[in-house]
Amino acid sequence: MRAERAITLALGVSILASIGLLVVYAFVGANPQIEGVLLALALGGVGLGIVVWAIGLMDAPVEEEPRYPFGSESAVQATERTLDVESLSRRKFLVRLLGGAGAMLAAALVLPVFSLGPQPGRALFETAWRKGSRVVGSDGQPIRAADLAEDAVQTVFPAGSVGRADSQTLLIKVRAGDLQLAADRQAWAPQGVVGYSKICTHAGCPVGLYRAEDHSLLCPCHQSTFDVLHGAVPTFGPAARPLPQLPLDVDADGYLVARSDYTEPVGPSFWNMTHTDEGGD
Amino acid sequence: MLHWFDERLGIAGWARSGLRKIFPDHWSFLLGEVALFCLVVLVLTGVFLTLFYVPDATPVTYDGRYLPLRGQEVSAAYNSVLVLSFEVKAGLVMRQVHHWAALVFVSAIVVHMLRIFFTGAFRKPREINWLVGIGLLLMALALGLTGYSLPDDLLSGTGLRIVYSVSISIPFIGPYLAFLVFGGEFPTATIVSRLFVFHVMLLPALLLGGVGVHLAILWRQKHSQFPGPGYTETNVVGKSFWPSQVFKSTGLMLMVAAVLSLMGGLVQINPVWTYGPFIPTTVSAPSQPDWYIGWLDGALRLFPPIEITALGITIPSPFIPGVLLPGVAFAIMTLWPFIEQRFVTHDHRSHELLDRPRDNPFRTALGVAALLVFIIATLAAGNDVAAIIFNIRVETMTDVLRILIFVVPAIGFAVTWRIMHELRRDDWAGGERPTSVRLRRTPDGGFEEIDVTE
Numbered sequence: 001m002r003a004e005r006a007i008t009l010a011l012g013v014s015i016l017a018s019i020g021l022l023v024v025y026a027f028v029g030a031n032p033q034i035e036g037v038l039l040a041l042a043l044g045g046v047g048l049g050i051v052v053w054a055i056g057l058m059d060a061p062v063e064e065e066p067r068y069p070f071g072s073e074s075a076v077q078a079t080e081r082t083l084d085v086e087s088l089s090r091r092k093f094l095v096r097l098l099g100g101a102g103a104m105l106a107a108a109l110v111l112p113v114f115s116l117g118p119q120p121g122r123a124l125f126e127t128a129w130r131k132g133s134r135v136v137g138s139d140g141q142p143i144r145a146a147d148l149a150e151d152a153v154q155t156v157f158p159a160g161s162v163g164r165a166d167s168q169t170l171l172i173k174v175r176a177g178d179l180q181l182a183a184d185r186q187a188w189a190p191q192g193v194v195g196y197s198k199i200c201t202h203a204g205c206p207v208g209l210y211r212a213e214d215h216s217l218l219c220p221c222h223q224s225t226f227d228v229l230h231g232a233v234p235t236f237g238p239a240a241r242p243l244p245q246l247p248l249d250v251d252a253d254g255y256l257v258a259r260s261d262y263t264e265p266v267g268p269s270f271w272n273m274t275h276t277d278e279g280g281d
Numbered sequence: 282m283l284h285w286f287d288e289r290l291g292i293a294g295w296a297r298s299g300l301r302k303i304f305p306d307h308w309s310f311l312l313g314e315v316a317l318f319c320l321v322v323l324v325l326t327g328v329f330l331t332l333f334y335v336p337d338a339t340p341v342t343y344d345g346r347y348l349p350l351r352g353q354e355v356s357a358a359y360n361s362v363l364v365l366s367f368e369v370k371a372g373l374v375m376r377q378v379h380h381w382a383a384l385v386f387v388s389a390i391v392v393h394m395l396r397i398f399f400t401g402a403f404r405k406p407r408e409i410n411w412l413v414g415i416g417l418l419l420m421a422l423a424l425g426l427t428g429y430s431l432p433d434d435l436l437s438g439t440g441l442r443i444v445y446s447v448s449i450s451i452p453f454i455g456p457y458l459a460f461l462v463f464g465g466e467f468p469t470a471t472i473v474s475r476l477f478v479f480h481v482m483l484l485p486a487l488l489l490g491g492v493g494v495h496l497a498i499l500w501r502q503k504h505s506q507f508p509g510p511g512y513t514e515t516n517v518v519g520k521s522f523w524p525s526q527v528f529k530s531t532g533l534m535l536m537v538a539a540v541l542s543l544m545g546g547l548v549q550i551n552p553v554w555t556y557g558p559f560i561p562t563t564v565s566a567p568s569q570p571d572w573y574i575g576w577l578d579g580a581l582r583l584f585p586p587i588e589i590t591a592l593g594i595t596i597p598s599p600f601i602p603g604v605l606l607p608g609v610a611f612a613i614m615t616l617w618p619f620i621e622q623r624f625v626t627h628d629h630r631s632h633e634l635l636d637r638p639r640d641n642p643f644r645t646a647l648g649v650a651a652l653l654v655f656i657i658a659t660l661a662a663g664n665d666v667a668a669i670i671f672n673i674r675v676e677t678m679t680d681v682l683r684i685l686i687f688v689v690p691a692i693g694f695a696v697t698w699r700i701m702h703e704l705r706r707d708d709w710a711g712g713e714r715p716t717s718v719r720l721r722r723t724p725d726g727g728f729e730e731i732d733v734t735e
Contacts, residue, residue: 032373035546039539044536047539049532053532060521061520063519066516069631070406117465120466155562165468205442206562237586238584269599271452272594
């Protein structure tokens with residue numbers, strides 16, 4: 001009789017909770033906590049009730065049923081004989097032709113999949129930066145090299161392409177004497193302002209954190225770390241390539257401009273990334 | 282009523298044999314059922330969410346109840362998730378139950394799979410259902426990943442960004458593949474609507490079809506059972522489907538739904554409004570994926586910065602941990618029934634009685650080692666968070682994990698191997714050691730050994 005009482009209680013709670021749900025929905029309004037608890041009681045009450053029912057009130061005996069092994073040699077042979085009809089077995093050439101037609105048809109039917117996206121072409125090799133592109137902030141305003149504070153970091157874009165993901169660039173001003181750039185990049189950082197691609201060369205996350213004490217850029221996704229003073233070479237984490245550096249210059253009015261597009265692909269690596277002179281559709 | 286149907290479909294006899302089907306009773310056989318019932322909850326809540334979600338990346342100005350984001354430009358997709366969460370009655374609880382159910386769904390599948398693995402239930406004649414099961418796991422993971430990305434928030438956008446980067450890392454086909462899937466260079470406006478089609482149509486259709494096949498094969502082959510007095514290779518011992526198993530399973534389904542409702546109501550999950558909309562120049566820190574993707578993210582974090590370029594072909598560093606590692610892991614897992622039969626046990630007989638983990642120490646030890654690799658890789662996906670908790674540098678944390686991921690599984694393998702052998706010896710000492718061996722002529726003319734325990 002204890003089982004019966006438990007079932008009665010569980011089902012009773014469920015009924016009350018369901019009524020409660022109706023009331024809450026109609027009169028109280030959105031309240032995920034109360035809704036969740038009442039839903040749990042309504043469902044769980046019935047669930048618990050019938051489980052107790054099954055365990056406590058159903059005296060089901062343990063039974064045994066035979067298990068017949070699969071695999072009957074005679075049945076397999078009989079089926080093989082049924083499959084083996086003369087119109088197929090004596091028409092080897094036509095059967096092969098049918099197979100070929102099926103394969104070609106499948107290939108033809110798959111082709112529309114290629115409508116899903118363009119060929120990569122040069123897209124992964126290029127950004128919106130061009131020779132003479134003005135460097136602007138997210139607000140679209142041009143930036144004067146002299147106005148930047150030391151160790152200030154800013155995300156910039158080429159004028160006219162604000163927000164374009166592949167062109168996002170980090171502008172960092174350091175003491176000009178601290179920079180240790182390669183010989184062919186000496187002119188790329190006017191007044192100590194360096195620009196690096198903001199897209200991590202590992203998995204493409206924006207390299208969003210700057211640690212001023214050791215001039216490091218950190219990627220929050222997989223902790224790749226880049227040395228701002230030494231051409232953004234990776235110093236820790238899974239990234240294997242430096243962040244590409246944007247060749248910068250200052251125009252006659254003191255505003256920052258790009259000397260050219262990035263000289264290497266930005267973002268995560270791909271198999272033919274060193275083929276910078278190829279590509280195109 | 283049964284008459285009415287039987288005269289038209291002739292199903293009475295069929296129904297009777299179904300209702301009288303014998304199910305062995307063991308708690309571990311319920312793990313798959315838990316997964317199935319999570320799927321029921323996912324379909325029901327998912328249909329509700331689908332009626333409110335807008336798969337559209339067009340920018341709109343948010344003007345809803347959540348004040349901190351008012352006036353901000355967000356995608357229509359993100360906007361619809363906020364409206365669903367704050368303005369649709371019962372919307373938030375449905376969303377949260379759906380997300381929790383997804384996490385528990387994958388967990389239940391994985392634990393169910395571990396049960397199958399460690400008890401050797403995948404052996405002949407059940408290899409086909411193991412393959413179907415792996416397919417179901419892959420589809421569950423794909424559903425999780427696509428669903429996670431639908432709200433178009435900053436965290437999921439970052440995840441999608443990583444998926445894109447890992448896919449372009451595949452040599453020769455990567456950029457083409459990524460451009461086909463995403464419709465161009467990341468970020469694209471079309472990806473949200475594509476993910477939606479996959480998440481609510483293609484993948485669920487495949488998953489539900491696969492579940493049907495999985496259950497049909499189970500029904501046809503009948504359950505395996507643990508060895509014990511009265512249990513043999515040629516019988517099934519248990520209770521009949523009707524009424525007790527029907528009541529128990531239905532009860533379990535309702536209780537699974539109850540627990541998920543409780544979690545969805547009380548435990549906040551994926552509060553996309555705090556992450557903000559996806560903006561490709563921004564990133565949230567720290568950012569962790571849902572648990573079942575963690576091991577891949579962790580592998581990406583631990584892998585050393587190696588990028589080889591030879592003959593003009595670059596092997597990008599995410600390729601090995603992001604594509605090759607999971608590819609090899611899933612290939613071994615998928616083919617394990619055949620690998621084990623061919624190279625480990627050389628056993629071509631059918632098995633209806635399950636192994637205990639000790640019965641096959643190599644399999645058990647290998648499974649434990651693989652599980653430990655998975656766990657440490659998953660921990661590595663939180664190396665930044667762990668570094669804060671332990672108050673050490675994230676670099677140190679990463680280096681420690683780089684060592685542990687090799688050492689711990691190796692130790693785990695050795696210890697498990699040893700324990701399994703000891704347990705087996707204890708069994709024998711306790712009298713379970715075969716006292717004699719009987720030879721039996723098989724129908725096809727060979728001989729087979731039968732251990733006899735008196």
